[in-house]
Amino acid sequence: MCDVDFQAVRDEFALTEVFGPAEQREADTAADRFAIGRRDRADLPLVTIDPPGSCDLDQAMYIAADSAGYTVYYAIADVAALVTPGGALDLETRRRGQTYYLPDGSVPLHPLSLSEGAGSLLPQQDRPAALWEIRLDRAGEVVSARVDRARVRSVARLDYHGVQADWESGRLHPSVEALADVGRLRAAWGRAHGSVDLRLPEQEAVRGDDGWELRIEPRTAFDEWNAQISLLTGMCAAQLMLRAGVGVLRTLPPADAKTVTALRRSAAALGFDWPESTSVGEFLDGVDVSTPRGLAVMADAVSLLRGAGYAPFDGAVPEQPLHAGVGAPYAHVTAPLRRLGDRFATEVCLAVSASAPVPDWVRSSLVQIAETMHATDSLSAKVGRACIDLTEATILAGRVGERFAATVMRGDQVFVEQPAVIAKCAGDPPEGRAITVRLARADVAARKVAFDYQPDMSPAGVKAQDAENV
Structure with a gap:
């Protein structure tokens, strides 16, 4: 029996699931501040796709196909409608930054009455959302994108493995029948624009019949296609911000020539044929990570994705706005229940899309939010690594x-x-x-x-x- 006490990790990093009475009260009584004037889009057959058992459901999607292309409807939990700027809960979430995930449970950004209740896009419940409507042509290129406040109603809660199984058996939910096509098109778009996808093993500690054990998180085709919708939305959000000259981007500088040359040298030493005309992303996309040498070259490719950060701006746009891993400017907007910055970035996009001024409480906070996200991303990585390290040592x-x-x-x-x-x-x-x-x-x-x-x-x-x- 392998018993692992993850409370030690919580204690080391001062993580607590408990909220103060004022924050808890605000979450328990949260009501839609923008109910008046919100569009009614409960007619859209949106579905959520999340890990089994998840209740903090940030996103719901529906993809409609026609002869000209696709329309992606992507509803994001409207957390800003439920959290009062300057209130006790707002201040506490600015301190926490994000939800921290441990094998035995999460340390949430918001109280569960909000993140798994009033704010979650649970099935058969009317919920406030920031609804993205993204039009793609038949090649997967963005034709138009906008976002506005809407009331939505998810019709089903799906999970990754279930969707994959449904697709393989030919009984996929109609709302995501076009997801495979759009996912493939957007993945191809990313490769053509220099995106880099590292398919390295992702460890997870899970509770089995005989205690805690370590497994490799499987990546299904639908996991990747689903991720493409989030990436697409983040790219559209970045373009809205850049055009308006205000916002906060998630950035990653392109790898320099020296780093790419070193990777080419490593790949050659491992026996790979990498033509000069083939980009880094295209080469890595063809690497079989189930082989020893494939796993090795993918591990070496980690050097390409160093220097990630956040770039807040109000006026002059960032000198380096690109996220090299995505192959385009990009912003986090699709997980506001779990990441603080998404609430603020979404507010910028809503204002810009409506040709309205960005709220002062958002503009004045962009630098602070970027700093908080940078710090808490680092903390989240440390917490995750500590949990895996503890499980490894205990098992062995x-x-x-x-x-x-x-x-x-x-x-x-x-x-x-x-x-x-x-x-x-x-x-x-x-x-x-x-x-x-x-x-x-x-x-x-x-x-x-x-x-x-x-x-x-x-x-x-x-x-x-x-x-x-x-």
Whole structure:
């Protein structure tokens, strides 16, 4: 039985699910501040697609296809309608920044009565939303985009794996029948514009029959197509902001020539043929990460996506507005129940789309919001890593000295499939090879796991592995 106490992580990073009485009261009594004048779009057959069991439902979609292209209706929870600027809850969410997800539960940005109640796009419930209407041509290019306040009503709550299974069996919900087509078109658009998608293993700690275990989060085709709708909306939001000269972008500078050259050198050493005419994104899109060398080159490609940040602006637009991972300017607007910045960015877009002034409470906060998001993104990554590290060390405690089959992702890092562990490895293991490693450390208190590699650890096995990797 593997029992992991994640409360230690909460305590270390001062995370609490509890809200003060004033914040809780505001959430419990939240009412739509913009009910008068809100469009009634309860006629749209919107559906949500989220992990199983999720109740903080930020987005609902419906995609209509016709002879000229597609219309994407994307409803986003209208959190600004439920949180009073300057109120106790507003101030507390500015401090928290975002929801933090731990394996045994979340530390929410808003009280659950709002994030899983009045603000959540739960099925068969009238809800206030910021409704995006994005028109695409048959090639997936954006023809027009606008957003306004609407009352919506989701007709179904779907989950990722269920949607994938429905698609494979030919019984997909009619509201998302066109999602595969639009997702493919937008993914192709991204590749043509230099987007970079790193398909690395994502660990998750889950509670099984015998306690906590580590698994690799599977990525389905529908996961990726669903993500394309969020990316599309964020790109449209960025364009609205840039045209108006006010907003906050999520940015990532393009990798410099030196970094790309280093990746090309690494790919060549691993045996890849990478023509000069093929872009980074196109090359990586064709890499099979189920192979040792594919996993290794994808791990090396992490160097391309460094320097992410937020760029608030009011007047002059940012000198570097691009998000290189997306291949275009981009903004976070699709998860306001879970990210503070999305509420403010959405308010900018609503104002611009309506040819109205951006509210002063939004304009005056853009720099602060960007700083908060930058800091809390870092904290969120630390919390997530701490939970995985703790689970790895707990599962492997008492197994020091045992040997495991592993794939070398980089010269100092290996991926062990069973249990699903990614950790440091001493001994200069050969990058992009399937090898055998020895567990050298599993320290629960320090949350540290380490392996070591010796070329002569299993000569026959290494010889066979070398042949397999050719």
